[in-house]
Amino acid sequence: MTALDLSSPVAVVGTGTMGQGIAQVALVAGHRVRLYDAVPGRAGEAAAAIGARLDRLVEKDRLSGAERDAARARLLPAETLAELADCSLVVEAVLERLDVKQQLFRELEDVVGDDCLLATNTSSLSVTAVGGALRNAGRFVGLHFFNPAPLLPLVEVVSGFATDVTSATRAYETARAWGKTPVACADTPGFIVNRIARPFYAEAFAVLEAQAADPATIDAVLRESGGFRMGAFELTDLIGQDVNESVTRSVWESFFQDVRFTPSLAQRRLVESGRLGRKSGQGWYDYADDAERSEPHTAERAQPPAYVVAEGDLGPASELLALIREAGIGVREDDEDHGTRLVLPGGGQLALADGQTSVEFRDVVYFDLALDYRKATRIALSASQDTSHGTLAEAIGLFQALGKDVSVIGDVPGMIVARTVARIVDLAHDAVAKGVATEEDIDTAMRLGVNYPLGPFEWSRRLGRSWAYDLLDDLHMRDSSGRYAPSLALYRHAYASEKREGTP
Numbered sequence: 430m431t432a433l434d435l436s437s438p439v440a441v442v443g444t445g446t447m448g449q450g451i452a453q454v455a456l457v458a459g460h461r462v463r464l465y466d467a468v469p470g471r472a473g474e475a476a477a478a479i480g481a482r483l484d485r486l487v488e489k490d491r492l493s494g495a496e497r498d499a500a501r502a503r504l505l506p507a508e509t510l511a512e513l514a515d516c517s518l519v520v521e522a523v524l525e526r527l528d529v530k531q532q533l534f535r536e537l538e539d540v541v542g543d544d545c546l547l548a549t550n551t552s553s554l555s556v557t558a559v560g561g562a563l564r565n566a567g568r569f570v571g572l573h574f575f576n577p578a579p580l581l582p583l584v585e586v587v588s589g590f591a592t593d594v595t596s597a598t599r600a601y602e603t604a605r606a607w608g609k610t611p612v613a614c615a616d617t618p619g620f621i622v623n624r625i626a627r628p629f630y631a632e633a634f635a636v637l638e639a640q641a642a643d644p645a646t647i648d649a650v651l652r653e654s655g656g657f658r659m660g661a662f663e664l665t666d667l668i669g670q671d672v673n674e675s676v677t678r679s680v681w682e683s684f685f686q687d688v689r690f691t692p693s694l695a696q697r698r699l700v701e702s703g704r705l706g707r708k709s710g711q712g713w714y715d716y717a718d719d720a721e722r723s724e725p726h727t728a729e730r731a732q733p734p735a736y737v738v739a740e741g742d743l744g745p746a747s748e749l750l751a752l753i754r755e756a757g758i759g760v761r762e763d764d765e766d767h768g769t770r771l772v773l774p775g776g777g778q779l780a781l782a783d784g785q786t787s788v789e790f791r792d793v794v795y796f797d798l799a800l801d802y803r804k805a806t807r808i809a810l811s812a813s814q815d816t817s818h819g820t821l822a823e824a825i826g827l828f829q830a831l832g833k834d835v836s837v838i839g840d841v842p843g844m845i846v847a848r849t850v851a852r853i854v855d856l857a858h859d860a861v862a863k864g865v866a867t868e869e870d871i872d873t874a875m876r877l878g879v880n881y882p883l884g885p886f887e888w889s890r891r892l893g894r895s896w897a898y899d900l901l902d903d904l905h906m907r908d909s910s911g912r913y914a915p916s917l918a919l920y921r922h923a924y925a926s927e928k929r930e931g932t933p
């Protein structure tokens with residue numbers, strides 16, 4: 430099954446933000462594109478706006494003047510749905526309402542030919558439900574573009590229960606022919622990206638709600654330690670708190686209020702008060718011209734320890750030992766011990782965040798997971814009220830000697846990056862087990878759709894098979910809600926490795 434032929438006209442129905450972007454993509458790929466919108470005159474306005482964007486591409490030398498003129502000539506606003514009769518693909522990008530979309534597709538089915546592929550760009554409705562209105566739902570598919578569609582490469586190609594394989598394949602190949610990177614996924618709430626990305630926001634908000642750190646500190650740790658392009662607070666301010674919360678609520682409600690997707694009370698308050706982010710001038714941060722910039726907590730300089738004793742294997746943080754040596758600090762390795770800690774000269778211990786809290790051990794400081802300890806410019810530490818000042822100072826001094834800024838946060842199990850990554854990894858394993866998508870497509874979707882520095886499976890492989898499971902299992906024991914309960918899929922993943930690695 431091949432992509433749609435370039436001689437086949439494509440229609441875009443609903444010419445707002447997404448419709449215009451999708452139309453531009455199909456147009457630049459070489460199709461004739463018909464635009465239709467329910468509001469009279471809007472399709473014409475959309476055509477003019479797309480034309481202006483093509484002008485800018487010419488100015489930037491990304492399109493020749495001749496290509497622009499040819500593309501403009503291929504762009505045809507329509508006044509009635511009947512004018513879409515000769516199209517081979519219709520992509521719908523109207524209001525996000527099931528009844529509106531179903532009604533539109535019922536009408537479209539009477540207009541277009543039997544072999545016309547019908548697609549919805551819905552982000553939160555079920556593709557199966559929207560297609561349920563059709564006599565022939567086999568030709569109906571989800572084509573979920575990301576905003577701005579001309580720039581973002583990812584397209585989730587969603588198969589509803591009734592979608593036939595040839596339609597899904599044709600939609601997939603067409604998206605690829607348009608220069609996009611398609612991923613195939615099943616019709617489940619949030620598809621791939623909006624499902625697996627939920628913990629990125631939720632865990633940051635949970636750490637704030639636990640009074641363990643402020644937004645600027647959590648954002649800085651996610652960026653500088655976790656390797657994420659933006660922190661959860663600044664990113665949701667950019668997206669719009671109302672938009673981000675509505676995606677979270679929709680996924681949560683669609684999963685019958687599964688606790689793993691519970692929305693945040695702190696974000697609810699923000700939305701209720703109209704603090705929607707950049708667009709309203711205030712969200713988690715204040716965007717007024719005279720507003721003071723929020724700075725992350727950064728510890729004062731402290732004396733580094735003369736040496737550390739490494740007990741056992743530091744797992745995903747083992748690179749630290751080389752960095753400590755390079756900083757001129759002695760490392761004594763104690764292979765006899767099976768712990769996973771660094772012992773400081775004062776007798777206190779330093780351990781990688783593992784889902785337990787510092788209050789459970791005598792004189793311990795936890796440090797957060799980093800994507801790459803060499804490149805990280807900031808590390809978060811957490812201590813309890815029982816941790817001695819001396820141990821915390823030695824821990825701060827140690828990471829500062831490695832060239833890192835240090836943020837001291839409250840005693841939350843799993844800290845910031847560690848709990849976030851563990852939950853993303855868990856949801857990714859769970860999604861594969863539930864037939865949502867392949868590991869490879871999930872990694873691609875999370876890297877391209879939300880700019881993650883690594884796909885969840887790439888991350889999972891780096892962390893070691895049981896790391897995420899063990900951390901979540903510990904968190905689950907300390908949080909009775911079930912929010913952190915690791916999935917059966919993650920348990921199987923961790924357990925299978927034990928069997929393979931543990932038996933001769």
Ligand SMILES: NC(=O)c1ccc[n+]([C@@H]2O[C@H](COP(=O)([O-])OP(=O)(O)OC[C@H]3O[C@@H](n4cnc5c(N)ncnc54)[C@H](O)[C@@H]3O)[C@@H](O)[C@H]2O)c1
Binds near residue numbers: 468521523551574
């Ligand atoms: N905005 C995003 O970031 C984004 C990303 C991915 C998917 N989506 C999805 O894309 C769809 C459109 O979103 P948008 O942000 O472009 O919305 P928008 O409000 O910018 O545009 C919607 C357009 O649809 C028109 N419309 C409404 N009902 C219609 C009907 N029955 N027939 C024809 N036209 C109709 C409106 O007049 C309007 O021009 C939604 O399903 C949304 O969930 C949005």
